[in-house]
Amino acid sequence: xxxxxxxxxxxxxxxxxxxxxxxxxxxxxxxxxxxxxxxxxxxxxxxxxxxxxxxxxxxxxxxxxxxxxxxxxxxxxxxxxxxxxxxxxxxxxxxxxxxxxxxxxxxxxxxxxxxxxxxxxxxxxxxxxxxxxxxxxxxxxxxxxxxxxxxxxxxxxxxxxxxxxxxxxxxxxxxxxxxxxxxxxxxxxxxxxxxxxxxxxxxxxxxxxxxxxxxxxxxxxxxxxxxxxxxxxxxxxxxxxxxxxxxxxxxxxxxxxxxxxxxxxxxxxxxxxxxxxxxxxxxxxxxxxxxxxxxxxxxxxxxxxxxxxxxxxxxxxxxxxxxxxxxxxxxxxxxxxxxxxxxxxxxxxxxxxxxxxxxxxxxxxxxxxxxxxxxxxxxxxxxxxxxxxxxxxxxxxxxxxxxxxxxxxxxxxxxxxxxxxxxxxxxxxxxxxxxxxxxxxxxxxxxxxxxxxxxxxxxxxxxxxxxxxxxxxxxxxxxxxxxxxxxxxxxxxxxxxxxxxxxxxxxxxxxxxxxxxxxxxxxxxxxxxxxxxxxxxxxxxxxxxxxxxxxxxxxxxxxxxxxxxxxxxxxxxxxxxxxxxxxxxxxxxxxxxxxxxxxxxxxxxxxxxxxxxxxxxxxxxxxxxxxxxxxxxxxxxxxxxxxxxxxxxxxxxxxxxxxxxxxxxxxxxxxxxxxxxxxxxxxx
Numbered sequence: 122x123x124x125x126x127x128x129x130x131x132x133x134x135x136x137x138x139x140x141x142x143x144x145x146x147x148x149x150x151x152x153x154x155x156x157x158x159x160x161x162x163x164x165x166x167x168x169x170x171x172x173x174x175x176x177x178x179x180x181x182x183x184x185x186x187x188x189x190x191x192x193x194x195x196x197x198x199x200x201x202x203x204x205x206x207x208x209x210x211x212x213x214x215x216x217x218x219x220x221x222x223x224x225x226x227x228x229x230x231x232x233x234x235x236x237x238x239x240x241x242x243x244x245x246x247x248x249x250x251x252x253x254x255x256x257x258x259x260x261x262x263x264x265x266x267x268x269x270x271x272x273x274x275x276x277x278x279x280x281x282x283x284x285x286x287x288x289x290x291x292x293x294x295x296x297x298x299x300x301x302x303x304x305x306x307x308x309x310x311x312x313x314x315x316x317x318x319x320x321x322x323x324x325x326x327x328x329x330x331x332x333x334x335x336x337x338x339x340x341x342x343x344x345x346x347x348x349x350x351x352x353x354x355x356x357x358x359x360x361x362x363x364x365x366x367x368x369x370x371x372x373x374x375x376x377x378x379x380x381x382x383x384x385x386x387x388x389x390x391x392x393x394x395x396x397x398x399x400x401x402x403x404x405x406x407x408x409x410x411x412x413x414x415x416x417x418x419x420x421x422x423x424x425x426x427x428x429x430x431x432x433x434x435x436x437x438x439x440x441x442x443x444x445x446x447x448x449x450x451x452x453x454x455x456x457x458x459x460x461x462x463x464x465x466x467x468x469x470x471x472x473x474x475x476x477x478x479x480x481x482x483x484x485x486x487x488x489x490x491x492x493x494x495x496x497x498x499x500x501x502x503x504x505x506x507x508x509x510x511x512x513x514x515x516x517x518x519x520x521x522x523x524x525x526x527x528x529x530x531x532x533x534x535x536x537x538x539x540x541x542x543x544x545x546x547x548x549x550x551x552x553x554x555x556x557x558x559x560x561x562x563x564x565x566x567x568x569x570x571x572x573x574x575x576x577x578x579x580x581x582x583x584x585x586x587x588x589x590x591x592x593x594x595x596x597x598x599x600x601x602x603x604x605x606x607x608x609x610x611x612x613x614x615x616x617x618x619x620x621x622x623x624x625x626x627x628x629x630x631x632x633x634x635x636x637x638x639x640x641x642x643x644x645x646x647x648x649x650x651x652x653x654x655x656x657x658x659x660x661x662x663x664x665x666x667x668x669x670x671x672x673x674x675x676x677x678x679x680x681x682x683x684x685x686x687x688x689x690x691x692x693x694x695x696x697x698x699x700x701x702x703x704x705x706x707x708x709x710x711x712x713x714x715x716x717x718x719x720x721x722x723x724x725x726x727x728x729x730x731x732x733x734x735x736x737x738x739x740x741x742x743x744x745x746x747x748x749x750x751x752x753x754x755x756x757x758x759x760x761x762x763x764x765x766x767x768x769x770x771x772x773x774x775x776x777x778x779x780x781x782x783x784x785x786x787x788x789x790x791x792x793x794x795x796x797x798x799x800x801x802x803x804x805x
Contacts (some may be wrong), residue, residue: 132164132297137171139265139295143233144173148259149293152285154272158330158415159299161269165237168267175231182239184375185414186453188471188486189245191478192219193375194238200407202226216247216479220254227255227264234264240414241270242281246517247480249284256284257694260292272298280482286728301327311336330415337400352419355399366392367401371420372432372457375450376403376410384439433458448474452487465494469506476513485513485522492526504533508546511553518700520557527553531566541582544574548586555593556735560771567593584613584622591629595636596772603633624653624661632668636675646672663693663701670708671774674715682712703729704736710743719747738766738775742782749786756786776803 132153139149153161169178179201181194190196192210199207206222209215227234238244238252252268259266268288275281288294302310307327308318314336325331334351356364369385370377370393383389393409396402403412411417421429437454440446441463448471455463468491475484488510495503507530514523527550534543547570554563567590574583591607594600607630614623627649634642646669653662666689673682686709693702710726713719726743729736741763748756760783767775780803787795 132299133167133171135295135297136164136168136265136267137173139293140172140176140233140235142293143235143263143265144175146261146263147293148233148262148264148266149295150256150259150288150291151265151267151295151297152288153267153269153297153299155299156273156328157271158328158413159301160329161299162239162413163329164297164299165239165267165269168235168237172235173233176233176235177231178235178237179226180237180239182375183241183243183245183248185240185243186374186449187456188449188452188475188483188490189243189248189480190447190449191245191247191475191480191483192251193245194248195219195223195251203229216250220251223251223255224258224262227262232263234262235267236264237267237269239269241268241284242274242279244281245475245480246280246482247475247478249280250479252284253287256287256291283728283731290724302329302332303327307332330413334416349419349423352416353423355401356420359395359399362392363395367396367420368424368428369432369435370402370409370411371417371424372429372454373436374417374453376408378408379406380443381436381439382409384443385435430458434460437463449483449487452490456490461494462497464490465497468494469509472509472513476509481513481516485510485517485519488513489522500533500537501539504530504537504542504546507533508549511549515549515553515556518556520553523553524550524557524559540573540577541579544570544577544579544586545582547573548582548589551589551593555596555770558766558769560593560597560769563593580613581617581619581622584610584617584619584626587613588622588626588629591626591633595629595633596770596774598636598773600633600637604630607633620652620656621658621661624649624656624658624665627652628661628665628668632672635672643669643672659692659698660701663689663698663705666692667701667704667708670705674708674711677715679712679715682708686712700736707736707740707743710740714743714746719751723747738763738770739778741766742778746782746785749782749789760786773803780804 136151139151142149153164155161165180169176172178179198181197183194184190196210199210203222203226206219206226209219209222212218227236236255238248241249241252244252252266255262255266270281304318304322304327307322307325310332311318311321316336321332321335325335331351334355337351337355356367359367366386370382373381377385379390382393386392390404390409393402393404397404400412401416403410411420424432433454437451437458437460440451440454448467451467452464452471455461455467468487472484472487472491475481475487488506492506492510495506498506507526511523511527511530514520514526527546531543531546531550534546547566551563551566551570554560554566567586570586571583571590574586577583587606588610591603591610594603594606607626610626611623611630614620614626627645631642631645631647631649635646636642646665650662650665650669653659653665666685669685670682670689673679673685686705690702690705690709693705706725707729710722710724710729713725714722722743726740729740730744731737741759745756745759745763748754748759760779763779764776764783767779770776780800784796784800787793787799
């Protein structure tokens with residue numbers, strides 16, 4: 122047997138071995154990756170034949186939608202999983218419920234469960250969060266998590282990198298990189314067709330899908346010059362009815378469920394029989410889909426624009442009248458059909474669903490589409506949409522988009538004369554400016570928010586604005602002002618019974634006092650943590666943990682910091698609060714650096730160097746200090762970037778460590794004169 126085929130056999134046996142280990146309670150992650158058409162889906166389809174008899178295989182697919190379906194691959198499981206998981210996925214908004222139901226499903230008999238998520242490079246944010254949850258726990262589950270993805274489509278900023286980084290730290294990880302077929306394997310596959318094997322290999326470069334399509338095009342004539350031609354060659358002798366049906370399905374970037382097939386095709390699945398016999402489609406009682414995504418793309422890409430628009434309009438019309446249609450799919454086909462009215466009508470709901478499922482990148486993408494139709498909304502509606510877009514952009518760390526949108530929302534609130542909404546948006550603008558590192562703009566917006574809300578008479582919003590200002594002063598070491606504003610916020614929060622704002626304000630006041638040398642500050646900060654935990658306010662509890670830990674690290678009280686690092690990281694991990702999880706990993710990096718455990722320090726700091734903006738500066742500082750102390754290159758460049766971020770914040774908690782690190786780097790290279798220049802002003 123050819124080596125390329127033997128390699129697939131070897132990979133199947135590795136999957137079977139992982140399943141046997143999982144049956145004994147030792148779960149693992151299997152990464153199947155390679156270029157498009159390399160055989161990832163074929164490997165998945167061959168899996169059941171080698172798995173232990175009791176294995177249960179669950180398969181979900183990520184779709185190439187313009188804006189992804191929240192929890193799309195997991196929603197594909199409905200009908201093949203228990204009632205609790207099906208209900209949790211259908212409800213969508215309660216992420217902890219979905220996570221708990223997923224874990225219960227994979228734990229339930231029979232064992233092992235093999236959960237396959239195909240094309241993870243197209244996964245939505247909520248699905249990536251759910252996969253992170255499973256990756257952290259898979260070692261304790263009788264399950265195998267199989268992820269397939271195209272590694273040649275991942276640029277440096279691709280969100281999948283964060284998940285792959287977490288997978289790399291799991292105890293049992295099996296990596297199955299799929300290679301192209303050898304010339305010998307291509308010769309075997311093309312021999313029966315009468316085609317020239319050398320020419321087939323030259324055209325396909327050994328890509329299994331390309332080889333199969335060229336061979337399937339058949340004949341003794343010239344081999345089609347491209348794979349698209351090979352696919353289209355298989356369509357040329359189909360009757361018009363079958364070809365029309367294939368073109369209709371090709372504009373839907375997912376398997377098409379049976380009710381939608383019946384709505385789109387006059388004779389339903391009967392029209393697909395010939396295409397199924399030719400191996401172009403897979404048809405089941407529940408859905409119909411192309412045998413390979415590249416077949417679908419080849420058909421869709423071959424269509425004239427006018428034809429593609431018309432076919433998308435038909436899908437849109439069918440989805441709009443179908444009860445329970447996913448708004449994300451509606452918006453996708455509306456965009457492809459150029460139906461701006463439908464985008465404006467369904468886009469806000471699609472964004473709301475995505476945000477509720479934790480898919481904030483998708484929510485922002487929907488709102489970005491909607492805001493291109495801003496003339497369809499009145500001023501108040503537009504202000505609301507801009508505010509929502511700003512908050513979603515802030516959540517995904519797109520600071521520039523968040524600032525621009527929130528500024529515009531503030532301008533519209535001024536025009537409308539809605540003081541309450543104006544004050545709320547000014548508070549958001551202050552927060553977003555701080556996030557982007559614009560300290561002066563953050564302070565200006567914070568001051569105006571208080572002025573406006575004092576006139577509006579909304580004590581809750583005023584308390585939030587006061588606490589926001591207290592936080593800014595605390596971060597800038599203005600202790601007296603931080604305490605003054607924070608205590609006013611605490612008073613209003615207690616009066617209105619708002620534990621969320623109470624926890625936030627206690628955090629600011631306690632941190633300011635403690636850093637100024639008042640031991641009572643720690644007691645207030647610990648009270649903030651208790652209030653947040655009791656109220657179920659995970660974000661505020663994580664911030665309390667973060668300020669406790671960082672203050673203890675600054676005071677070199679490492680044993681005390683260790684007391685909080687474990688539960689704080691566990692909370693952020695359990696809640697899948699990726700921002701604070703990254704931030705606390707940077708704190709772990711600082712802790713390991715202080716202990717001289719440089720490899721661990723780098724590993725933890727790397728997690729915060731990309732995703733969460735406030736963590737980037739200290740993360741870069743840790744990474745740079747390790748490089749400098751080890752005599753490796755690149756440390757100075759990292760410190761220059763960290764310094765640029767730190768200066769914009771105007772916060773000593775950022776400038777101090779970077780200045781110290783730059784001075785140390787100069788000292789270690791023998792440039793003693795530069796030490797004072799680099800650290801003197803910051804030290805003063």
